[in-house]
Amino acid sequence: MIWLIAILIVFIGVTVFLAAFISAFVFGMAGDVSHTYSVAATVQQPDADTLMVTYHGGKDAAELTSLEVTVNDKQPVIWDYPIIGEQKVLSGGTVGKDHVLVTGQFANGERQVILDIFL
Numbered sequence: 001m002i003w004l005i006a007i008l009i010v011f012i013g014v015t016v017f018l019a020a021f022i023s024a025f026v027f028g029m030a031g032d033v034s035h036t037y038s039v040a041a042t043v044q045q046p047d048a049d050t051l052m053v054t055y056h057g058g059k060d061a062a063e064l065t066s067l068e069v070t071v072n073d074k075q076p077v078i079w080d081y082p083i084i085g086e087q088k089v090l091s092g093g094t095v096g097k098d099h100v101l102v103t104g105q106f107a108n109g110e111r112q113v114i115l116d117i118f119l
Helices: 002-032
Strands: 040-044 050-057 064-071 077-080 087-091 099-106 111-118
Touching: 040 099, 040 111, 050 064, 050 099, 064 087, 077 087
Parallel strands: none
Antiparallel strands: 040 050, 050 087, 064 077, 064 099, 099 111
């Protein structure tokens, strides 16, 4: 009877130890996970050469430090500290489909694509 109690105590101890070890490993990994930022921009093409990018902000607008706008894989245009509702007029559009990529740079150094569209 004493052996049965001793074995039960050992099994409970091993189970608690394994649970603590696994949870420390899993929760330790959670610190490396970044979150998705919520900011928005739109783009319009009023004529073949002109593109207008409008910044709309979002819940993470206070953390945004700059936008990088790339048209057709050319040299990106840096837009520092955009204001909500502000527009940036760019040239470099074509008669065909234009690829516009807008990437946000945030205060903690993270970068995120916020718009990737073909016009």
